[in-house]
Amino acid sequence: MRYEVDFLVVGSGIAGLSFALKVAEHGRVCILTKGDAAEGSTRYAQGGIAAVMYDSDSFDKHIQDTLVAGDGICDREVVEMTIREAPDRIRELVQYGVEFDRVPNGKSPAGAPAKFDLHREGGHSEFRILHHKDNTGEEIERGLLEAARRHPNIEIKERQFAIDIITQHHLGQRVTKHTPDIECYGVYALDCDTNRIDTYLAKVTLLATGGMGNVYSTTTTPVISTGDGVAMVHRARGVLSDLEFMQFHPTSLYNPAEKPAFLITEAMRGAGAVLKDRDGKEFMQKYDKRLSLAPRDIVARAIDNEMKLSGKDYLYLDARGIGKKHLIEGFPTIYAKCLSIGIDITRDMIPVRPAAHYQCGGIKVDRNGESSIHHLYAAGECSCTGLHGGNRLASNSLLEAVVYAHNAAMSAIAKVESGNWKVKNEVPDWNAEGMVLNEEMVLITQTKKELQEIMWNYVGIVRSDLRLQRAFDRLNLIFRETEDLYNRSVLTEPLSELRNLIACAYLIIKMARARRQNVGLHYSLDLV
Ligand SMILES: Cc1cc2nc3c(=O)[nH]c(=O)nc-3n(C[C@H](O)[C@H](O)[C@H](O)COP(=O)(O)OP(=O)(O)OC[C@H]3O[C@@H](n4cnc5c(N)ncnc54)[C@H](O)[C@@H]3O)c2cc1C
Structure with missing residues (x-):
């Protein structure tokens, strides 16, 4: 099947939904999501979202805390912009119907709601974390999803697995990482119920596919976090950055x-x-x-x-x-x-x-959330904005997602309304001829386990040159076996996820080897 929309969104977490709600005022929006719409890291976020809401705190203090956590390699302008925009984005979340806890019997001007109850977390010099009990993400996901479902211009399609973004490569042109003007025309997506691969064409595409915690054997991220967006951009020869900075949460049960x-x-x-x-x-x-x-x-x-x-x-x-x-x-x-x-x-x-908890790196985007590939945006955990530098400050990721969803929406709306970009109708449908259904699921499940163990043991919290080399050698074998399987099998969700995890693991190792200094989350015994 072929579909055409103005705005295509891949992912229904905080980033995808926030973007969709904004652009929906300006065109037709389709959200593809690979599981149930509510499933993603967003709904598991407990702590909250950081923002300077009252005079007892200041933008400068939040900026300073973010820069310190990022270990000197944040993009200062991005940090300033994100933190100054935060209160406006919080007010929008509230308008969409998200509820944050308020101070019981808190004093506020007559008629106004009580002040927000703010928490403090590690690395923050002030109490500035808005929260909803200890299930903030669930409340944000509920509020945004309900608002998106009410909107007449938004269609949410569950169990649709985006496989690859469509570029000139699919029109038969040679695309390399040196190709200056790579363009995105939409995505190919697997309908997980029918196993059919559909073509989605759009004027603008946003990737909001979340993190890649499942590269590791122990992770707080849900099973959907398999780095699909990052792997898709890697295959499309787009620019990625900072993937060596995987944040490990110290305290999982x-x-x-x-x-x-x-x-x-x-x-x-x-x-x-x-x-x-x-x-x-x-x-x-x-x-x-x-x-x-x-x-x-x-x-x-x-x-x-x-x-x-x-x-x-x-x-x-x-x-x-x-x-x-x-x-x-x-x-x-x-x-x-x-x-x-x-x-x-x-x-x-x-x-x-x-x-493994949070990936600071990802698809490199500018301040408008636009990637190196034209008409392709990225927001949320799959993106790399420069806010986190070497390490993310707690509760800054939900914030980054809403700020960049907003910026991307503003830029995408302008692009679509300029009218000088047409949907590429000559894009061919996916060709699955000659493929057979691979019935040996064990080949996929076992390889995934091997990959996760390799990454946990050799590319975890503490690394070394030898450990990274060892991981790289073992990964090579897994890569070759999996590509062989891919080239002769009908594409399924588990196989596609495995390929994506392997691509992400490769990128983490490659960037970790290139980083010759212990900074932020990257720590090697050989660089001490
Ligand atoms: C346990 C936990 C607690 C956390 N606590 C906090 C916190 O307190 N504060 C904070 O700021 N951050 C927190 N984080 C991090 C934060 O929750 C995430 O970074 C953020 O929610 C990511 O949002 P997102 O929209 O980018 O992605 P997600 O919410 O992960 O959504 C990704 C979406 O993409 C879809 N998708 C992925 N691949 C495909 C594909 N190939 N095709 C179609 N759809 C696809 C998924 O189905 C999903 O809908 C926490 C994370 C975890 C795991």
Whole structure:
């Protein structure tokens, strides 16, 4: 089947939905999403979204905190723009119907709603995290999805897996990374219910495909986070950046059978929980004077080191000092989750270990969210804006997603309304002739596990030249086997995801090897 729209959006998390709601006032929008529309990292975000809302805080302080976390390699102009735009974007989320917690009995001018209740998280010098209890992302996803579903110009198509963006390459032209004017005409997408591959043509395409946490064996990200957008742009010869900066969250709940790993939000350390070793002794004083509230990379490396020294699989987060009432009312999701596996966090310490959590790098975009490929935008976790530099400050990613969805929408609207870009009707349909259905799923599932173990063991929190070389050699074999399978098989979602994960792993290793300095999240024993 062939479809034509003004704006094509791949992904229905905070970035895709925010963009769609804005451009829908100016044309027809189609959102493709590979699972259920609500599934994605957005709905798992617990802590909240950072913004300077009141005079007790200042833009300068938030800018400074972001620059410090980014370890000197953020794009300062991007940081300033994003943080100054934040309050406007928060007000829009509220207008779309998203609810953030407010101060109980808070004083505000007559008739106005009470002030927002703000949390503080690691690396933030002020209380500036807007939240909805400890399930902020679920509330944001609910609010945006309901607004998108109400909009007459937006069609949301679930279980549609975008395979590749369409460029001149599909018109038979040779495209290399040196081709100056690569253009995007839309995407090919697999209908996961019929196994048919459809052609979606659009004047503008936005990739909002989220992260790539599943490159690693332990991750807090949902199973859909397989780096599809990044891999698609890589295949289309677009520019990618900063993929060596994978953020490992220091505290995921240790429950080995569970995927994704359940996150214990940083807000809990902000509220007073402290990290302890297996003997119940605090250890962060050995690593940083900010103790358990040090930035994520420092805490993750400290835990990794303590685990290696002790040979144990997990350490503890002790939240008992926060008090029973605050724990149950302020962290109801974590309280219920831990209780479901026999841990009463008001009485017991929580077993935790680090997990791959957030990809700071991605599809390189300018301040309008436009990639190096014309008419292709990217926003949210799949993009690289320069905001995070070497390391993301907690709760800045939801913020980045809404700010860049807005900027991309403004630029895309102008482009479509200028009228000098037509949908490319000569694009051919996907050719699947001569392919056979591969029935050996084990080839795919086993290879995925191998890949995730290689990445966890050799390209994790602490790296070295030898580990990266070893990962690269093993990945090469996996790459060749998988390409062979791809070239003779009917395309399926698992096979496509595996190819994408391999491409992302390759890019992480390549960029990690090229980074000859320990900065931000990239830490190599050979560069100390
Ligand atoms: C457990 C957890 C807690 C977090 N807590 C916070 C927090 O407190 N504050 C904060 O700022 N950030 C937090 N983050 C990070 C933040 O949630 C994400 O970075 C953000 O939600 C990403 O939004 P997104 O719209 O880019 O992608 P997602 O919400 O991940 O959405 C991606 C979308 O793309 C679709 N998709 C992907 N590939 C394809 C394809 N090939 N074809 C079609 N559709 C596709 C998916 O189906 C999905 O709809 C957290 C992340 C996790 C995992």
